[in-house]
Amino acid sequence: MEQESPGASTNDESEWVPERCLSVTVRGPWGHFRRVEGNVVKQTYRIIPRTTVAGLLAAVLGVERDGYYDLFGPSASRIAIEPVSPLRTLNMPMNTLSTAGGDLQSINAHGKITIRLPDPTNLRQQHNYEVLVGPEYRIDIALSDEKTYRKLRETLAAGKSHYVPSLGLSEHLAELEFHGEFEVRDGPTDDPVAVDSAVPNRIESVVLESGTRCQVEESPAFMANDSGGRTTTEFTSYVYNPDAKELDVRDIDAKTVDERTVVFV
Amino acid sequence: MLSPEEFRERYPEEKLAEELPDSPIGSLRDIQYLYGKLYTLATTGGGEYAPYLTPDAAGDLEDSGDSLIVVRADLSGDEPRLADRIDPVWVTSYSEDQVQDVAHCKYPAARGIDHSVTHQSGQNSDPEKLARYAKERLTKWATDDVVQEVAENHDEGWIIKELVELGEDEGALDEIEGTLTTALGGESTTALLTVQVQLDEDEGYRWPGDLDVFMEAMRQRKLSKLVTKNKADDSSGNATDLVTGEPTRTVGTSEDPQNYFLGKQLEKFPGLDIEEAWRTHPISEDAAVTVMNADTFVEACTYRTFGAKVYCLPYFFGRPSIDDAYTLYSTLHAAANADESRTTPIENVYQRRTDWSIDTNRLRFYVSAVMPHQMSRYDVFGETLNGRIQYPAELARSHVDVLRTAAFRDDDRWTAAFPTNEGWTLLDGEGLLGPIASGWYFAETLPTGEDEASADDIRIEALVDVLSGTPIPVSMLLDGYVERIIEEDTDEQFPRFRVASQYAQLCALAGAEEEFLTADDQQRSIAEQPTYRIRTMESRENLAITDGGFEGDQNLEEFIENTPALGHDQRCGVFLLGALVGAVGSYQEWPLERSTTLVDQFPVKSITTNRIKKVAQDAIEKTLTYTREEKKREGKQYPGTKFDYIVDRLRKTILNPDPDEWDLDKSDLRFYYALGVTYGMNDRPLSDDDEAAAEIEEEATS
Numbered sequence: 001m002e003q004e005s006p007g008a009s010t011n012d013e014s015e016w017v018p019e020r021c022l023s024v025t026v027r028g029p030w031g032h033f034r035r036v037e038g039n040v041v042k043q044t045y046r047i048i049p050r051t052t053v054a055g056l057l058a059a060v061l062g063v064e065r066d067g068y069y070d071l072f073g074p075s076a077s078r079i080a081i082e083p084v085s086p087l088r089t090l091n092m093p094m095n096t097l098s099t100a101g102g103d104l105q106s107i108n109a110h111g112k113i114t115i116r117l118p119d120p121t122n123l124r125q126q127h128n129y130e131v132l133v134g135p136e137y138r139i140d141i142a143l144s145d146e147k148t149y150r151k152l153r154e155t156l157a158a159g160k161s162h163y164v165p166s167l168g169l170s171e172h173l174a175e176l177e178f179h180g181e182f183e184v185r186d187g188p189t190d191d192p193v194a195v196d197s198a199v200p201n202r203i204e205s206v207v208l209e210s211g212t213r214c215q216v217e218e219s220p221a222f223m224a225n226d227s228g229g230r231t232t233t234e235f236t237s238y239v240y241n242p243d244a245k246e247l248d249v250r251d252i253d254a255k256t257v258d259e260r261t262v263v264f265v
Numbered sequence: 266m267l268s269p270e271e272f273r274e275r276y277p278e279e280k281l282a283e284e285l286p287d288s289p290i291g292s293l294r295d296i297q298y299l300y301g302k303l304y305t306l307a308t309t310g311g312g313e314y315a316p317y318l319t320p321d322a323a324g325d326l327e328d329s330g331d332s333l334i335v336v337r338a339d340l341s342g343d344e345p346r347l348a349d350r351i352d353p354v355w356v357t358s359y360s361e362d363q364v365q366d367v368a369h370c371k372y373p374a375a376r377g378i379d380h381s382v383t384h385q386s387g388q389n390s391d392p393e394k395l396a397r398y399a400k401e402r403l404t405k406w407a408t409d410d411v412v413q414e415v416a417e418n419h420d421e422g423w424i425i426k427e428l429v430e431l432g433e434d435e436g437a438l439d440e441i442e443g444t445l446t447t448a449l450g451g452e453s454t455t456a457l458l459t460v461q462v463q464l465d466e467d468e469g470y471r472w473p474g475d476l477d478v479f480m481e482a483m484r485q486r487k488l489s490k491l492v493t494k495n496k497a498d499d500s501s502g503n504a505t506d507l508v509t510g511e512p513t514r515t516v517g518t519s520e521d522p523q524n525y526f527l528g529k530q531l532e533k534f535p536g537l538d539i540e541e542a543w544r545t546h547p548i549s550e551d552a553a554v555t556v557m558n559a560d561t562f563v564e565a566c567t568y569r570t571f572g573a574k575v576y577c578l579p580y581f582f583g584r585p586s587i588d589d590a591y592t593l594y595s596t597l598h599a600a601a602n603a604d605e606s607r608t609t610p611i612e613n614v615y616q617r618r619t620d621w622s623i624d625t626n627r628l629r630f631y632v633s634a635v636m637p638h639q640m641s642r643y644d645v646f647g648e649t650l651n652g653r654i655q656y657p658a659e660l661a662r663s664h665v666d667v668l669r670t671a672a673f674r675d676d677d678r679w680t681a682a683f684p685t686n687e688g689w690t691l692l693d694g695e696g697l698l699g700p701i702a703s704g705w706y707f708a709e710t711l712p713t714g715e716d717e718a719s720a721d722d723i724r725i726e727a728l729v730d731v732l733s734g735t736p737i738p739v740s741m742l743l744d745g746y747v748e749r750i751i752e753e754d755t756d757e758q759f760p761r762f763r764v765a766s767q768y769a770q771l772c773a774l775a776g777a778e779e780e781f782l783t784a785d786d787q788q789r790s791i792a793e794q795p796t797y798r799i800r801t802m803e804s805r806e807n808l809a810i811t812d813g814g815f816e817g818d819q820n821l822e823e824f825i826e827n828t829p830a831l832g833h834d835q836r837c838g839v840f841l842l843g844a845l846v847g848a849v850g851s852y853q854e855w856p857l858e859r860s861t862t863l864v865d866q867f868p869v870k871s872i873t874t875n876r877i878k879k880v881a882q883d884a885i886e887k888t889l890t891y892t893r894e895e896k897k898r899e900g901k902q903y904p905g906t907k908f909d910y911i912v913d914r915l916r917k918t919i920l921n922p923d924p925d926e927w928d929l930d931k932s933d934l935r936f937y938y939a940l941g942v943t944y945g946m947n948d949r950p951l952s953d954d955d956e957a958a959a960e961i962e963e964e965a966t967s
Contacts (some may be wrong), residue, residue, distance in 0.1 A: 017828055034509060035292075036299050036545060036546055037293050037294055037507075037525050037526060037546070038293060038525035038645075039526055039527065039545065040524060040525055040527050040643050041525045041635075041643050041644065043525075043645055050622065082465075090721075090722055091647075091720040091726075093720045093721070125642075127644065128644040128645065128646065128720040129646070130648070175750075203289040203290075203582070203583050203584070204583045205287060205583055208582065208627060210626055210953055213651070214582075214651075215649075215650065215651045216289075216290070216582070216650060217291060217650065218291030218292040218295070218507075226503075228502070228541065228544075229541060229544055230544065231502070231503075231505070231544050231547065232504060232507075232544075232547060233504075233505050233512070234505060234510070235291075235505065235507060235510055237288075237289060237291035239634060241477065242735070243298075
């Protein structure tokens with residue numbers, strides 16, 4: 001997989017560079033963004049995945065499940081994610097019911113709609129969830145669809161949300177703080193550039209300094225519908241500083257938003 | 266497995282470049298994929314079928330007696346038949362150079378046959394069972410649905426069809442059983458069972474590895490499990506491969522060497538079922554098989570700590586370069602071929618970092634502590650993709666420095682603040698990298714917990730934090746320290762070496778160049794580096810005797826001044842209280858030989874802000890009593906009272922503010938009390954007699 005910035009594609013549409021964006025801080029007491037490598041183990045991404053940001057904003061707008069992937073697709077949107085408080089996790093053991101086939105009961109088995117549920121009288125199993133403690137991200141969003149963009153701006157500005165926004169799991173409620181609309185300007189031309197946001201798809205451009213903590217993770221970035229459901233169409237590797245400080249990056253197409261240096265994907 | 270030198274020869278730079286993944290390492294799967302690639306190259310080589318073979322599965326059988334059983338089928342005539350010019354069943358010894366011939370592909374399920382026509386028997390199978398396995402090469406493997414499908418579509422499919430035909434001949438099956446039983450002479454053995462076929466009268470018998478149809482059938486059997494395991498019908502679909510990022514056919518029920526992902530977990534998402542497992546975990550067939558091949562290297566990089574299994578997988582930040590790959594291969598080869606040594610991968614790499622010219626800034630470790638419950642239910646208690654050598658190495662260095670300071674090294678006339686002891690890892694200071702990397706460093710200071718670690722085990726949290734350079738909250742450490750002290754603070758003996766070990770650790774964490782500690786306002790000063798003098802090892806004779814002042818007084822003054830944490834009045838107060846209790850207790854124990862001392866009377870768990878005043882009163886009263894008694898008994902004349910250098914300071918700090926108004930956290934209070942007790946117990950002038958006595962005592966405790 002070649003690591004390219006989204007604008008590097010030859011497709012004209014995906015080279016779209018927005019002139020302005022909305023900026024919002026998303027925070028909550030807890031967050032859990034399940035990593036795709038595990039379903040037996042429940043580890044979390046540290047940087048809110050781009051697909052989760054899309055889902056969160058779709059919840060604000062009131063778009064149905066599976067109804068927003070094009071809206072946040074590679075040629076129609078730009079999102080930058082900046083962790084603004086140190087990324088810390090802790091283990092939270094939770095008691096859950098088994099969902100193995102044999103432990104599920106069918107309700108209304110002979111009717112048109114059948115629901116299969118775990119038997120609530122069964123003994124619980126304890127599983128460990130890795131959760132983020134007080135996650136907080138500044139998110140910059142640009143959408144090419146003018147109408148939706150305006151609606152998003154109005155909804156955020158009014159402090160409203162259609163569905164309840166959450167950080168990964170529905171029980172981890174999120175609070176949104178809207179900062180306003182900002183111009184997207186070309187970023188600094190220093191080399192290296194000190195980038196505030198997580199750095200997408202540029203692992204090797206990051207300058208490793210022994211004193212700076214610098215971590216990497218790969219999470220889903222874009223999704224698409226198909227007849228049976230949804231699939232991930234692209235992953236993004238984020239390099240980030242877990243102390244919520246900047247990282248030095250060479251040869252990068254950074255942008256300036258509200259005096260901050262960010263990289264969109 | 267190729268040695269690192271052979272590996273370089275077999276795969277020169279350009280050739281290796283073609284094999285390496287093109288994308289940077291960004292996830293556990295990327296690491297496993299790289300490991301799997303290197304493993305395949307080093308064992309079965311390149312080529313279409315190499316990733317499907319499992320050359321290590323039968324590694325134990327090499328050159329061990331009757332370890333290879335070959336059924337020979339002559340397919341050169343009109344009718345398939347067993348070999349008649351040579352033995353129809355050949356029992357021999359399996360050797361390394363036959364790995365490619367037998368092309369074994371193990372299927373690890375307890376039931377079922379291996380993917381390849383070659384099958385591995387269980388340990389020490391009896392002749393009847395081996396005969397059954399031998400016959401099953403024809404009657405079960407050849408008739409398998411997947412194998413049959415390959416036979417239908419492959420140019421050499423007739424070979425498999427004729428094997429099936431041969432397997433229907435009862436006479437032939439009886440002959441296999443008879444010949445094999447005779448050849449084994451009634452002995453049980455562990456063996457690989459396979460077939461050889463003769464296709465033409467003029468040529469010899471061919472191994473499965475020489476015939477594409479056998480290899481293709483093996484591959485298809487293995488691939489079928491990637492989409493049908495756990496009763497899925499076909500968990501596959503088109504998506505983006507999470508390893509290569511390419512859109513492709515992805516599969517949902519492949520194995521993961523670490524068992525983090527199982528296709529059958531429904532979880533609580535509606536509509537998420539095994540048939541759709543490829544959507545949540547999209548991995549291409551090639552990547553899935555390669556990831557499965559990482560198993561040997563992944564397992565080689567594990568060790569056990571507190572009942573948990575720790576994975577410690579080295580990799581280089583970014584895209585693996587050719588040099589990185591050679592270095593990584595050397596590392597993994599060393600790990601896979603190590604005898605039962607207890608060194609961790611981090612230590613191994615650290616020791617060879619110069620030989621291998623490792624860029625320690627780019628070298629990272631994926632670290633996770635996993636608690637396996639049952640076969641496939643795993644809990645991960647701590648995990649990072651960002652473990653680095655420099656963190657534990659820096660901490661080890663810092664710890665050694667701490668033990669060289671006045672806090673732990675005696676001067677010519679007076680003891681250090683705290684004792685050292687060769688029998689205690691953290692008070693000895695030699696070779697600490699191993700203990701730090703393995704977790705022993707924290708097992709020595711934090712609560713021992715249950716038999717097994719739990720999800721909130723702070724030993725594991727501290728271990729993973731240190732390896733990844735994540736600051737540990739001071740409050741968490743103090744809670745743990747105090748819990749451990751209370752565990753051990755029995756009537757028998759105050760755990761002074763334990764407390765000294767904990768303090769050495771705390772100072773090492775605070776003194777390291779990396780930021781290993783984090784704290785709130787009240788405890789911030791604990792995370793600051795103390796400024797104790799470094800004491801060099803000079804012999805007593807060479808030291809000038811300083812004059813003026815009472816040395817115990819000077820030492821205490823100096824210790825408090827150089828300990829930032831004691832800049833806090835309440836903490837300093839409780840430390841002094843502990844020091845007085847320790848000093849009086851020590852005096853009671855020797856020379857007074859009391860069986861119960863103040864230290865026993867006021868154990869750490871009894872210390873609360875409410876009791877501070879009471880404990881202080883009792884301790885001060887004792888100093889007065891003992892002064893009176895000593896003066897009376899021995900006719901000694903000296904100004905003041907015993908331990909007045911502690912008492913005077915204690916009086917000043919303990920009154921302002923009044924202990925009833927103290928707001929010091931309970932663990933903070935108790936830890937610094939325990940530290941004071943340790944100080945007080947260790948605080949004495951050194952004479953030759955003392956040294957001898959101290960040595961005897963230390964021998965007894967270590």
